[in-house]
Amino acid sequence: xxxxxxxxxxxxxxxxxxxxxxxxxxxxxxxxxxxxxxxxxxxxxxxxxxxxxxxxxxxxxxxxxxxxxxxxxxxxxxxxxxxxxxxxxxxxxxxxxxxxxxxxxxxxxxxxxxxxxxxxxxxxxxxxxxxxxxxxxxxxxxxxxxxxxxxxxxxxxxxxxxxxxxxxxxxxxxxxxxxxxxxxxxxxxxxxxxxxxxxxxxxxxxxxxxxxxxxxxxxxxxxxxxxxxxxxxxxxxxxxxxxxxxxxxxxxxxxxxxxxxxxxxxxxxxxxxxxxxx
Amino acid sequence: xxxxxxxxxxxxxxxxxxxxxxxxxxxxxxxxxxxxxxxxxxxxxxxxxxxxxxxxxxxxxxxxxxxxxxxxxxxxxxxxxxxxxxxxxxxxxxxxxxxxxxxxxxxxxxxxxxxxxxxxxxxxxxxxxxxxxxxxxxxxxxxxxxxxxxxxxxxxxxxxxxxxxxxxxxxxxxxxxxxxxxxxxxxxxxxxxxxxxxxxxxxxxxxxxxxxxxxxxxxxxxxxxxxxxxxxxxxxxxxxxxxxxxxxxxxxxxxxxxxxxxxxxxxxxxxxxxxxxxxxxxxxxxxxxxxxxxxxxxxxxxxxxxxxxxxxxxxxxxxxxxxx
Numbered sequence: 168x169x170x171x172x173x174x175x176x177x178x179x180x181x182x183x184x185x186x187x188x189x190x191x192x193x194x195x196x197x198x199x200x201x202x203x204x205x206x207x208x209x210x211x212x213x214x215x216x217x218x219x220x221x222x223x224x225x226x227x228x229x230x231x232x233x234x235x236x237x238x239x240x241x242x243x244x245x246x247x248x249x250x251x252x253x254x255x256x257x258x259x260x261x262x263x264x265x266x267x268x269x270x271x272x273x274x275x276x277x278x279x280x281x282x283x284x285x286x287x288x289x290x291x292x293x294x295x296x297x298x299x300x301x302x303x304x305x306x307x308x309x310x311x312x313x314x315x316x317x318x319x320x321x322x323x324x325x326x327x328x329x330x331x332x333x334x335x336x337x338x339x340x341x342x343x344x345x346x347x348x349x350x351x352x353x354x355x356x357x358x359x360x361x362x363x364x365x366x367x368x369x370x371x372x373x374x375x376x377x378x379x380x381x382x383x384x385x386x387x388x389x390x391x392x393x394x395x396x397x398x399x400x401x402x403x404x405x406x407x408x409x410x411x412x413x414x415x416x417x418x419x420x421x422x423x424x425x426x427x428x429x430x431x432x433x434x435x436x437x438x439x440x441x442x443x444x445x
Numbered sequence: 446x447x448x449x450x451x452x453x454x455x456x457x458x459x460x461x462x463x464x465x466x467x468x469x470x471x472x473x474x475x476x477x478x479x480x481x482x483x484x485x486x487x488x489x490x491x492x493x494x495x496x497x498x499x500x501x502x503x504x505x506x507x508x509x510x511x512x513x514x515x516x517x518x519x520x521x522x523x524x525x526x527x528x529x530x531x532x533x534x535x536x537x538x539x540x541x542x543x544x545x546x547x548x549x550x551x552x553x554x555x556x557x558x559x560x561x562x563x564x565x566x567x568x569x570x571x572x573x574x575x576x577x578x579x580x581x582x583x584x585x586x587x588x589x590x591x592x593x594x595x596x597x598x599x600x601x602x603x604x605x606x607x608x609x610x611x612x613x614x615x616x617x618x619x620x621x622x623x624x625x626x627x628x629x630x631x632x633x634x635x636x637x638x639x640x641x642x643x644x645x646x647x648x649x650x651x652x653x654x655x656x657x658x659x660x661x662x663x664x665x666x667x668x669x670x671x672x673x674x675x676x677x678x679x680x681x682x683x684x685x686x687x688x689x690x691x692x693x694x695x696x697x698x699x700x701x702x703x704x705x706x707x708x709x710x711x712x713x714x715x716x717x718x719x720x721x722x723x724x725x726x727x728x729x730x731x732x733x734x735x736x737x738x739x740x741x742x743x744x745x746x747x748x749x750x751x752x753x754x755x756x757x758x759x760x761x762x763x764x765x766x767x768x769x
Contacts, residue, residue, distance in 0.1 A: 224757065226765075284635075291640045305640075306625045389584055389626040391764045403586035406503045407755055408528055 203421065209414040221412040222419045226391050227400055233308055234397040235423070238376035241315035242323075246369045249323025250361070256324070257331040271324050274317055279381025286314055287386040306388030311396060314382045319372030326368035330361050363439045370431040377424050459492030460694055465515035467502035467525075467589070469630065469652065470677075473714040474519070480710060481701050485694070493694060501629060502589050509682065510535070516686050516695045519679045522589045523547075523739075524746035526680050535684045547740075549676035550702040551716040553649040554736055555597040557667040558637070558656065565644045569669045570598040573645060574618030581643035582623050583633040585760055590630035592754060594647040595620075597673035599753075600742040604671050604735075613763065621767035638663070649675060650731075651715040674736040677716065 210218065221227075256268055274282065290297040290304035290313060297304055304310050334357060342352040380398040387394045397420055404413035466474055478495040485493050498505065498515070506525040509515045510533040520526050529535045541548045559567050565578055573580045585591035598619055602612035627633040630648055637646035638660040645667075648656075653666045679702060681695040701707045708718035712727040724731065743749035753759045 221756070226761065287640070291642070293641050306642075384628055385632070388624065389628070390768060391626075391761075392768055399587075403584075404756070405507070406587050407750070408503070408507070408532065409756070412756065 206414045206417050206421065209411055210418045213411050213415055217411075218415050221404075221409075221415040226395070227397070227416060229392045230395045230397040230400045231419075231423075233311060233394065234377060234420075237308060237312045237315055237396075238373050241312055241319050241376050242369050242373035244316055245319045245323045245372045246365055249320055249368060249372075250327055250365060252320070253324045253327040253331055257328060271321050273321075274319075275321050279318065279379065280385070282317060283314060283382035283385030286310075286317060286382065290386065305386050306390075306394065308387075308394050310386035310388065311383050311394060314386050315376040315379060318379055318382055319376050322371035322375060323365070323368035326364045326371065327361055330364040334360050359438075359441075363435045366431055366435040366438060370428055370435075373431075374424060374428060377420065459494065460691055461494040461496060462516040462691060462694055462698060463496045463498065463514060464517050464519055464698075465498045465505050465509050465513060466519040467505060467521050468499050469649075470519065470521075471497070471499045473711060473716065476714070477702070477707060477710050480706060481698055484701060484706070485697065489694075489697075491694075495698075501587070509533075514685050514689070515682050516689065516691050517679060517681050517698060519677065521553075521675060521677045522592070522746060523549075523676065523678050524750055525589070526678055527747060529680070529682065535682050536680055537683065540680045541678060544679065544699060545703060546719050547676060547678065548680060549678045550699075550707065550719060551677045551711045552719070553651040553675045553677070553716055554672045554734060555593050555647055555669075555675065556650045556653060556672065557669060558646040558648060558653055558664050559644065559667055561663050561665060563665055563667065567645050567667055569667075570601050570619070571615060573598070573622060573647075574615050575622075578622050578645065579624055579643045580619060580622050581625060581627070581633050581637040581646045582620070583630050583648075584626040584628055585754060588627075588629045588633075590633070590648060591626075592749075593649070593673055593675050595753065595760060596739060596743060596749060597647070597669075600673055600737050601669060601671040603742055604737055613759065617763045617767050620764055623767075650717070654715050668732055668734050671735045671737065674738050676738065 213221065252271065256264070256271075261267075287294075287305045287310070289295050290310060292298060292303060292305070294305070302309075304313060338356050339352050342356045343349075347355065378398065380396070380402070383396055384399060387396060387399075389395055389399060397416060401413045401416050401420075404410075404416065464474060464478070474497050478497065482493045482495055485491060498508075498513070500508075502520050502522060502525045506518070506520065506528050509518055510529055518526055518529065523541060526536070526540060530538045530540060544550070557567060557570075557573070559565065565572070565575075567573065567578065572578065582594050583591035585595045595616060599612045599616050602615045603609065607615065624642060625633075625636050627636055630652060633646060634648065634652065634656055636642050638656060650666070653664075657664060679699050681692065681699060683692075686692040686695045702711075703719065705720060705723060708720040708723040709726075712718045712723055712730070715730065717731050718724050718727070739746055739749055743752070751758065
């Protein structure tokens with residue numbers, strides 16, 4: 168009892184800790200836990216066999232591969248280029264920098280359907296960009312990936328940017344005077360500092376891509392086994408008034424996403440700890 | 446206090462009815478509501494406020510089943526209203542018997558839209574299954590329009606004397622020629638008309654004039670030898686009208702759909718009227734085609750949904766074969 172008290176009170180320098188904790192838990196329960204447990208309860212109306220049948224048909228499995236695969240690849244690309252964009256925005260001065268800075272947020276604000284329609288039009292075979300390519304982008308899995316890259320970019324830039332701003336430039340100079348090449352300075356000095364933020368950005372972009380429906384649905388082509396994303400499978404099941412089947416697939420997505428996010432978060436905690444030890 | 450003001454204003458203006466409908470009926474009901482409000486004012490002396498809500502049909506039906514207080518529901522497929530009887534018990538199971546013509550005051554048919562001059566010489570469903578023809582159809586899993594297309598091709602085959610296996614093979618060939626499955630009818634239209642994809646688009650007859658109006662005179666309508674009659678059923682929502690005390694108004698609203706005035710407004714919006722006189726007047730816009738209903742060929746929507754569109758049913762098997 169005394170142990171838990173001290174554990175809970177350890178950080179409370181400011182007053183009102185209990186109140187804040189209570190409020191935070193209540194708020195999280197209302198906003199996150201209650202709706203999610205509704206999904207689990209609805210799924211519980213299925214027997215184990217029905218659950219497997221709803222969530223493991225070849226078509227559903229193909230949609231998991233596309234959704235998780237394309238989301239992962241999109242988040243990875245965003246991690247690389249988002250870091251570069253953030254770097255440029257922090258370290259360089261150029262005309263219209265504020266405008267470019269604001270542009271980064273556009274994928275946040277744009278209704279996803281608008282983004283989807285615009286991307287489809289540009290990458291279609293008679294579109295601005297699509298007509299110059301020897302292969303198809305719109306209406307293929309590649310199109311899905313393009314849409315997910317678009318919506319994920321701001322997550323990486325906006326999480327990395329403030330951290331980069333805080334990186335002390337003297338550290339790099341010190342590394343240089345100690346004989347480090349530019350690459351070594353980046354690899355051993357800068358990257359360890361930004362990597363926890365980069366991982367967070369990656370995780371956010373990844374999570375967002377997993378759930379994305381609005382923009383992808385226009386560009387995907389939605390061919391079963393080829394370009395059907397899991398959220399579309401869920402919607403299809405709802406169209407058949409198969410609530411339980413829809414929530415069953417949703418639960419699978421939730422559990423897998425949660426496991427992946429938990430993994431990324433622990434990786435990030437580990438990176439932060441390692442950075443602290445250095 | 447200020448928040449309550451509009452409510453009291455609405456009450457002073459009389460009764461409010463909400464019509465929950467499918468996506469593409471927006472323009473029709475806008476005109477129809479204005480006509481009915483005037484008619485009701487004249488005959489009953491009461492001011493009516495008529496609200497409409499539109500969206501994907503199953504989504505709309507789900508909202509009503511989940512508690513959206515619709516006085517009337519107007520759909521383009523019977524099973525989207527059946528759901529209110531089966532799941533939510535908002536209406537009696539025999540709701541479709543309450544009004545004439547299976548409670549469907551208007552209809553449309555599935556037709557084939559081709560590019561000007563019909564370069565691929567598409568005349569009938571079987572032509573859509575030819576190698577080298579590309580056809581745009583909305584996703585039957587998410588769109589009533591897509592389900593009607595699938596059933597139209599299948600049913601036309603059966604009516605022409607094909608065995609079920611041969612009809613299924615025809616539908617498989619057609620779906621093998623589909624490069625994109627859009628979520629809904631309007632999305633498929635964009636793919637066909639704007640992205641220039643496909644040699645043919647299958648959609649409702651009522652949509653064809655709108656497409657020409659929007660994209661210019663680039664297309665031709667092909668009437669297949671036989672096609673499906675898409676019935677647009679309507680019902681009042683008993684639980685809601687009894688609670689709100691609007692049964693009288695809601696009944697009159699639905700009956701007015703069958704009146705010559707209501708039928709004429711429908712015809713102007715390219716929906717086939719049931720009234721023979723109005724149909725004769727607009728005969729030019731609605732060529733005579735041999736049609737069949739879902740009930741005639743597939744034993745009703747509930748049965749069609751079960752054998753064809755549920756997970757693992759015929760459509761899933763067809764698409765799996767088609768994409769191999």
